[in-house]
Amino acid sequence: MAKPRWRAPLIALGVVLAGAGGWYAIAQLAPGDRGVAPIDSSSNYEVTGVQVDVAGKSADEARTAAWRLAQRKGWKVLWGRMHGLGPDAAPGVPDSTLDSIVAGIEVEQEQVGPHRYIATLGILFDRARTGEMIGSTSGTPHSAPMLVIPVEYDGAGPVTFEQRTSWQKAWARYRTGQSPIDYVRPYGNGPDPLLLNIGQSRRPGRLWWRSLLDQYGASDIVTPEVYLQRRFPGGPIAARFVARHGPDGEVLGTFSLVAPNSAGLDKMLDQGVKQVDDLYIQALNAGSLKPDPSLTIEEPDTPTDDLLPTTADDPLASVISGIDQNNATIQLDTADVAALDAAQSALKSVPGVQSASVQSLALGGTSLLSLSYNGDLAALKVGLQARGWRLEGDGATLTMKRGGQASPPAATPAAPPSAQPKP
Template sequence: MTSLVLPSLRRHPWPPILLAALMAGGAGWYAYAQLAPGDRGVPPIDSSSSYEVTGVQVDVAGRTADEARTAAWREAQRKGWKILWARMHGASPDQAPGVPDSTLDSIVAGIEVESEQVGPHRYIATLGLLFDRGRTGELIGGGTSTPRSAPMLMIPIQYGGGAEQSFESRTSWQKAWARFRTGSSAVDYVRPVGTGADPVLLNLGQSRRPGRIWWRMLLDQYGASDVVVPEVYLERRYPGGPIAARFVARHGPDGEVLGTFTLVASSTGGLDHMLDEGVKQVDALYVNALGHGQLKPDPSLSIEEPEAPAADLIPDDAADPLAAIVEDVSTAQSAQFTVQVETADAAMLDQAQAALRAVAGVRQATVASLALGGTSLLSVGYAGDVGALKTALAARGWKLEGEGATLHMRKGGASPTPASATSPPAQPKQ
């Protein structure tokens, strides 16, 4: 096959333009194959309705295997309840109040078998328990000592094979975070699925981006206040052999390192178990940072309203002091609106703000949410009637629509032309 193709290429060289077209087409096909929707997206486990306690060890004997298993599961429920209560209150499991087995049966949503050994009269296992959040919350009470973090957008990045990946394809690191139940964690993770625009918006380049404007747009889109970037560096000693992994817990748009550690899997088959353990330890690093006040949202990611300038003092020779008092009263009684503006670029946003500020009675027209290429939000303070504001904007070529506290502003308004009152109505012909 090779001996036939290569000579023909040397005898009949392809034109450079045709070669460039084929290479571009091949690159496009390769990109599509890598980013095909079927190869992306790992929905996380819905753990919003359960607390999880893992690693509960039991060793119970009985007359039969079923009797030993039943007694062991009841013992696991008692131990799991004490561990959960101690975790939520920051106390010792011995201080947990006793709960009847009938109540535990009603609040335990499921039992996961991590490992077990079953004999004719003995049952040895390591179990995980899921407690229903609604029913268990009544017994735990509201006086928990564990703080809850602000919503944190999570971008898991895996390094391996000379490349890095986040949501471009299904990685083992993303799957491990999808398996992790966040219900018992003090960190409120926002876990993207990895479909749609996630691979384009949430990648390694974005995690290293220092600019705050793009970060604000992303956090607002995903409903988060800050970002955490858990990373794993995989090193395979040889095919099928041990895998060493270095885990790094990063926080914030500047990639602050909160901690690192290393784990080793004996073979490829132990990769998932090692990554699951890595997720738990990374979460522990974030929870520890939260307890020490290091996981607070970055102030530069929040959009703050600028402080109003201090009012100038009225000079002694003021012509009309009463006018200044009336001005202060009208300012105090000014209404606050949220105006939606379609901003294709920054120039359109500047034009909208200039039009609003030119209207008499407008005290404030500041950006509350910036979305170039979409719909931005302006916070407007106005002392006067909304109808007068609409008329004034229409005279400047803008149309203000809607009622209440949220209005929509768009280009295309026109000055209303009053109907002629001098022309008498036409009389019907007799």
């Protein structure tokens, strides 16, 4: 189930209601300048490709009858899928019951006439209500939250969220509720184009990844890539898909698809998303889709008074022993990532410091660190001063700056002896 962070205001959504009895088409996202919000991140069951052809006295009557027929067909397909049987084995369910468990109907393709309705529909079933009727599937393993950075290569070069791409739209259209992979899909607006660019997807350093994953509420990264090749104007479009995982871009699988022309591009990309998801599911079942341990900062347990480590060559260890844990927020000028890394290393090297994690990152400005330490503030300041840093302030908010050991005051020169008259 996707949990996007950097929540931006949702662009206008149009919900089309069609008659009584809870009929409606799913929300369609209005286009914007940048970014595509995921259309559906719920955990509904979905049955696609339901074909109907119904005649009626009017277009509305034909559509209503066709949608009811699609519900019945969709229920049979879903029941058979969940029990490993054919659709004909599904028990019959009254239309009133289907009305209560169907969450929505998606129009994939339709032709409307004065007395006839022909369409291909997708049926969404509410998971909570439908689960009581078809049985539980809670034994399916689920992944850790995975931040999705879709990369598209189409002529000029790679693009992630710098502009809206067909690949990003395909991932926004994909319904992740039925996948055991917990995708975190950014909208692509706000700071996303700056933070989740092609350079970041190739960055091996873990410090910056940790900050990003914390901001987006994820534990790991997946980078699905598509390479598009247009053979000639108006002709076929060949696509090669690559499923990458982790900060080092480990390749889990590749495959190729071909669209007959530009009109079939979206359909091909939708199929590509589904097959990429299948590759990630296979890796999850094989036990290889696990978060990189280097992306996780594990907080050590707070030691008890009699188990606190002591270091013979560090006099601060004896001072810290037996003192309760304290928390503070540290303000730090961070011109670049190296400055942040140096400050965190200095803090963690002081005896008694349990953690020094990034609370708010502002490169070129003032960042905030969350500090947890055992000992009093005076001992912490002494420890940092010995490491070339100084800690200013008292209480829960402190300021950390370069320059620890203060230069000793210059000795005052002795006054020259007063002139004495010669005897």
